[in-house]
Amino acid sequence: MFIYPETFTVEKPEKTSQQLTGALGENLAADFLVGKGFELLHRNWRSGKSEVDIIASKEGMLHFFEIKTRRDKHFGLPETKVNTAKLLQLKKGAEAYLVQYPQWKFIQFDIISINLEAGKSPEIFMINDVF
Secondary structure (H helix, E strand, O other): OOOOOOOOOOOOOOOOHHHHHHHHHHHHHHHHHHHOOOEEEEEEEEEOOEEEEEEEEEOOEEEEEEEEEEOOOOOOOHHHHOOHHHHHHHHHHHHHHHHHOOOOOOEEEEEEEEEOOOOOOOEEEEEOOOO
16 A cells, blocks of 8 residues: 655646747747737637637737747748648637637737847847738
8 A cells, every 4th residue: 555645746847948938939029019009918828729829909900929939040030930730720729719709800810930049139020910
């Protein structure tokens, strides 16, 4: 017979450097959007297997943002990582969101690409209305 100790805790694994880069990129994107007049509604909104990095609104339009961040351009620009499968997941997330919040009549899908090359200011590039 196994006796459980009185206290049992499971430590969360530390975040990987990719997760830390992604979190930093999302924070920079959120600040960027607020500076551009967007109202942030949700960050990392989830429904089932779908996740939307940022959901924001501006002038009656609901925006679903995919954020991609890289530390250098060695393997290409961050936005090149947004492939068809990723866009499909973004669309599925938006559909689930609109079931919960059906008041939105105008929606748009956007990408924010962030490059964090060492020694340089972050480069933030927004691609509007990707489909």
